[in-house]
Structure formats: structure tokens, C-alpha cells
Amino acid sequence: MGGVSKFICEAVDTESHALTDFDRQVDAIRQILGAKKVMSVDELRRGIEAIPEAEYHRLSYYQRWIRSIADNLLVRGVITEVELLAALERV
Numbered sequence: 001m002g003g004v005s006k007f008i009c010e011a012v013d014t015e016s017h018a019l020t021d022f023d024r025q026v027d028a029i030r031q032i033l034g035a036k037k038v039m040s041v042d043e044l045r046r047g048i049e050a051i052p053e054a055e056y057h058r059l060s061y062y063q064r065w066i067r068s069i070a071d072n073l074l075v076r077g078v079i080t081e082v083e084l085l086a087a088l089e090r091v
Contacts, residue, residue: 026062029069039072047071 019027033039047068051059059067073079 020062023062026066026069030065033069033073038076038078039069043072044068 030039030041030044034041044065045068048056048064050071051064051067055067056064070079070084074081074084
């Protein structure tokens with residue numbers, strides 16, 4: 001969403017935020033995928049930027065990350081849609 005004129009003038013919140021267990025888990029997944037060369041930070045960013053605007057605003061920071069991670073893993077064939085849906089049902 002960077003560079004979109006209606007967002008340029010909004011102040012950036014620079015205060016520290018407490019991380020939830022979910023936030024830490026998503027970050028750990030991203031770090032593992034990066035260390036194993038499965039997904040780069042650039043791919044994470046590209047995936048986040050591809051999220052439709054309405055959904056982007058509805059999702060939290062780390063929800064955007066996990067959406068991007070899931071999309072990247074699906075595209076690469078690391079997981080299937082059936083596996084992803086089954087995992088989501090267990091949550």
C-alpha cells in the first residue's frame with residue numbers, strides 16, 4: 001500500500017507493540033523458511049503487496065505475513081490447498 005496517496009499523510013505508529021504468541025509463531029515460520037531457502041523476505045513482501053486492498057486493511061500485520069506465506073507455499077507446491085484447508089480446520 002506504500003505510495004498510495006491516501007495513505008501518505010497518515011502518521012506511522014512507532015511505539016513498541018507487544019507480540020502475541022501468534023505473532024512469534026508467524027515470525028518463526030518466516031525465519032525457518034528463509035533459513036531453508038524456501039521463501040525469501042522479498043517473496044514475503046511481494047505476497048503482502050498482492051493482497052487485495054480491502055483484505056489488506058482487515059488483516060493485522062502478522063495476519064498479512066501468514067497470508068503471504070501460505071500463498072507462496074501454495075504457488076511453490078510445498079503445500080496443497082487440501083492440506084492448508086485441513087490445517088485451518090484444526091485451528
